[in-house]
Amino acid sequence: METNLTYEAAYKELTEIAQEIENESVSVDVLADKVKRASELIEFCQTKLRATETEVNKIIKQMENQ
Structure with a gap:
């Protein structure tokens, strides 16, 4: 798989x-x-979506802890 391939x-x-x-x-x-x-x-x-979901959840948790 190409390394510069985007989800879109x-x-x-x-x-x-x-x-x-x-x-x-x-x-x-x-x-x-x-x-x-x-x-x-x-x-x-699927991998890209999972990684994005994980990152978004991480950001949300950081925001909640502030």
Whole structure:
């Protein structure tokens, strides 16, 4: 996974892959690669969301303790 990938870019790419698969515009020859990439993007997005949630909760707790 690219180190400079943003959540927004990953989500956009994931959405495009999903649309291609739903529209059946993906050839059988590349379907497995698309599904693998989608899996990687989902994992990236989930990790990013968890990290953001943890950071926001940490900030909220710091604010409550002031």
